Amino acid sequence: MSGTRTALNPPDGSRAPVRHPDAPAPGDVLGGHYEGCFGCGQEHGLRLEIRAGDGVSVTAEFTVDPIHQGAPGLAHGGVLTSALDETLGSLSWLQRVIAVTGRLETDFLRPVPVGTVLHLEARVTAVHGRKIYSEATGRIGGPDGPVAVRAAAVFIEVKVDHFLKNGRPAEIDAALADPDQVKLARAFEVNP
Numbered sequence: 001m002s003g004t005r006t007a008l009n010p011p012d013g014s015r016a017p018v019r020h021p022d023a024p025a026p027g028d029v030l031g032g033h034y035e036g037c038f039g040c041g042q043e044h045g046l047r048l049e050i051r052a053g054d055g056v057s058v059t060a061e062f063t064v065d066p067i068h069q070g071a072p073g074l075a076h077g078g079v080l081t082s083a084l085d086e087t088l089g090s091l092s093w094l095q096r097v098i099a100v101t102g103r104l105e106t107d108f109l110r111p112v113p114v115g116t117v118l119h120l121e122a123r124v125t126a127v128h129g130r131k132i133y134s135e136a137t138g139r140i141g142g143p144d145g146p147v148a149v150r151a152a153a154v155f156i157e158v159k160v161d162h163f164l165k166n167g168r169p170a171e172i173d174a175a176l177a178d179p180d181q182v183k184l185a186r187a188f189e190v191n192p
């Protein structure tokens with residue numbers, strides 16, 4: 001695994017992230033990108049409601065329920081990583097690009113008990129070509145509480161074709177039949 005951290009460090013020539021002029025205002029709820037999403041769909045999964053923050057940042061609160069357990073009474077690490085992944089993924093809204101996770105590294109610093117509200121915050125740190133570098137934290141006890149989990153990631157910008165080519169036809173057809181979904185995807189694609 002030597003050199004893996006290097007992939008999470010923005011290379012020379014990276015630029016600062018830019019908040020799109022039409023990005024939602026700080027404090028606005030972003031809304032999900034797809035109702036079937038495990039992270040932001042509101043009918044199943046983590047049901048994350050993510051808000052725009054300042055600059056290219058977002059916040060969210062995730063309540064750890066009994067279905068999220070790994071060890072008795074404690075959150076599963078993979079579930080916490082999913083919450084971080086979704087929060088990081090939603091940074092796309094503020095840049096008006098579509099991006100998927102290329103690499104995601106999580107540090108688990110404290111156990112997270114069932115019933116905890118995890119205060120999530122994510123921000124883009126740099127952009128290099130299609131690579132978007134970002135970081136996230138999950139704090140317990142409040143937005144300024146101790147960090148329980150943190151992540152560093154590289155997201156890779158893609159076009160709508162990524163989903164059309166790789167997704168399962170049933171869900172793709174349903175998404176294409178949903179004018180809001182198509183509008184959303186196209187808006188992101190044509191407004192860099």
Ligand SMILES: CCCCCCCC/C=C\CCCCCCCC(=O)SCCNC(=O)CCNC(=O)[C@H](O)C(C)(C)COP(=O)(O)OP(=O)(O)OC[C@H]1O[C@@H](n2cnc3c(N)ncnc32)[C@H](O)[C@@H]1OP(=O)(O)O
Nearest residue numbers: 007033085086089100101102103129154156163175182185
């Ligand atoms: C009209 C209806 C249609 C529906 C529309 C829906 C809209 C939905 C909106 C928003 C969805 C967002 C969903 C968010 C959900 C939360 C986030 C997730 O969990 S996403 C799922 C997990 N991630 C994957 O499944 C990626 C799987 N991987 C891939 O598909 C490819 O590997 C991909 C696209 C990431 C890269 O493949 P390449 O062929 O396009 O590009 P290459 O040339 O390999 O890489 C480009 C640059 O990126 C670097 N790169 C690629 N992978 C990297 C990695 N793992 N680590 C570091 N750098 C990496 C490369 O070194 C290269 O850098 P250099 O330009 O040369 O400097």
